[in-house]
Amino acid sequence: MNRFSWFNVTSLTLGFAFLYLPMLILVIYSFNESKLVTVWAGFSTRWYGELFRNEEFLDAAWITLQVAFYSSTIATVLGTMAAYALVRGGRFRGRTLFSGMVYAPLVMPEVITGLSLLLLFIGLGMATGMLTVTLAHTTFSMAYVSVVVSSRLSTFDRSLEEAALDLGASPFEAFRLVTLPIIAPAVISGWLLAFTLSLDDLVIASFTTGPGATTLPIKVFSAVRLGVSPEINALSTILIAIVTVGVVTASLATKRQAIRQAREEKMGERGVA
């Protein structure tokens, strides 16, 4: 079988072109000398310079990073705990309901999540701002973390924890010294996922943010409404670069880790069913 038949090559090319051509154009135009976004006037890094002098964008970027860092970290802790309870908790009452509720934000329209959170914050009398955005992001990215972690936990050999208990470890020690190191790759990829989700969230953020806490996506969105500026192209290019590097390293690392770990775990047991 010829794996590189013309048909395959064509469809692959078209598919990738569809996905990446817009980004490629954006990247190319970010190096455009001209202020007009659609007219090529020669290579320049001028807009990058402008971007780094633009306080507003820098502030928004800083806020976004903070929100993403805090929310993904909290979401990882909570999501891992929820996953652990769901996979290990055995049959407690209302387990199905609980697990359904943990996963609900995955399918809930963001508008609804955002709106309901806004109502909640208003009802609680909380001033919207960075804190509320962070909380909102934590809520929905926690679901993603718990999906990733619980899928890892469900294949985790329970007898490893029992062995730890048997050797005198307290349940918490067993978790910290045995379970956590082994599921660490899943936890890390959960964190990365939460981080990127928070970075690019526009809908929920715009519902729950307040004055002084404009995140980058909101900033970009509102800037674009006044016309696409080359600065935004430059900013987008930087974001693309960051995300690409992040995703590629993360997936490479977790993949290698996962393979090694799966092998180790298999070998740790004896080779029979």
Added chain:
Amino acid sequence: MAETAAKPKPKAKPMPHEGVFEPWNDPNAKPLIEFRNVTKRYGDFTAIDDLTLNIYEKEFFALLGPSGCGKTTMMRMLAGFESITQGRILLAGRDIGDVPPNKRSVNMMFQSYALFPHLSVWENIAFGLRRETKDAARITERVEEMLRLTRLEKFARRKPHQISGGQRQRVALARSLAKAPKLLLLDEPLGALDKKLREETQFELMDIQEKTGTTFVIVTHDQEEAMTVASRVAVMDEGRLVQVATPPVIYEAPNSIYVADFIGDVSLIQGKASARPETPVPAPPVSPTEDPAAKAAPAAMPEVPVASAAPLPDGRAPAPNVMGEWLHDKVLFPILGRRPPTPKALSAPDKAPAVPEPAPAPPESGTPESPPELPGGGLAIHWADGLDPLVAVNGDPALAGRTVTLAIRPEKVTISRDKPATDNAIEGTVIDIAYLGNISTYHVEIAGGVMVKAQMTNTRRIAKRDITWDDAVWIGFSATAGVVLDA
């Protein structure tokens, strides 16, 4: 494996410090573990059923039983991973029902080893020690000691996935031994190892047990393993203990057909028991006076079932088949030499008049003398109409009048072409022969289609084996060889 199971392993030496190590017979001995009417239910399924058992310090106690009988469940209750539905488990006199696993001085070697994949061999072994002490020197010392004991020094820095299966198994063992627990639970510890490594490890285990004085409870599917290592063996069935005894007792004196059948290879012959007189009697069943002629004479009479006609279930007269005839005429006749003419004449009225019958034709003069006297007592088992009852002097007279089963090990049954001079002798046909290297097991069909296995050491080359398929043969065994069990 029939082969391995059939060999009664000589019991490994008793504990070195005493003549006999039998705390279970000592009314003053305090058990280390006491199961008191323990029941474990999963939903409405009863995994352990009202089980009471004492295990003593320094014992090597083996749990044996078919899959799903509750062995692992017992272990897990001891280790603290399963709750007890009813009853109590005492460890050194203390109820451990509410003690969490990490607070019990019990360590378990898991069926799956459960080595920590992210830790090196060294760290795996140190894991338990680190939980109880911060003293690095002591930990190091103990870990090194364990590594030496299990001969793992070279692999200390490796991760579990970088060592072989046998080495992993030793790491698991070292890890569970490191804390010097009062009680070590081994759940099928050697299942994955090849026979040679398994045997080596068994001896290693016994050695370790002797050195450390730890009490071992081992679960195994391999009865030979249980026989080799254990001070006592418990045979389980569906959550109950069927018999708890030393390996020789389990093997030689099983208390039920279940145990006899489960441990090793056994042939079962059913019959009606009757008490035998207490006084010694001249051995009747194979009395030398009863010559083939006398025995074969009633064969012509229709109302008495013919002894030699009985073995074949399809009702054919016991005529040798083509193979037998050929063997007899071409091979055996020249070897055996003279052949008494009587059978030929006597069997003439039968269906196969021209054919000599090899089986009921022992050369009269060549018959060795029967044992002059059989001890009295015991039971006679009437297992087939018209045939001599089987004698079991060790049979419990209380069973007289009942239907009983005589269980007999293949290695106690001899097989020969001629009627043997043993206390019990039965005619039959060879149905199958299992060649097992040093020994062969013959499956002999006797009257009523009952199969009896007989074992013979292969001293001759296989090509010269003189008993072969479909041969009419005699099997024999002594009056003490079998065990009479309530059927």
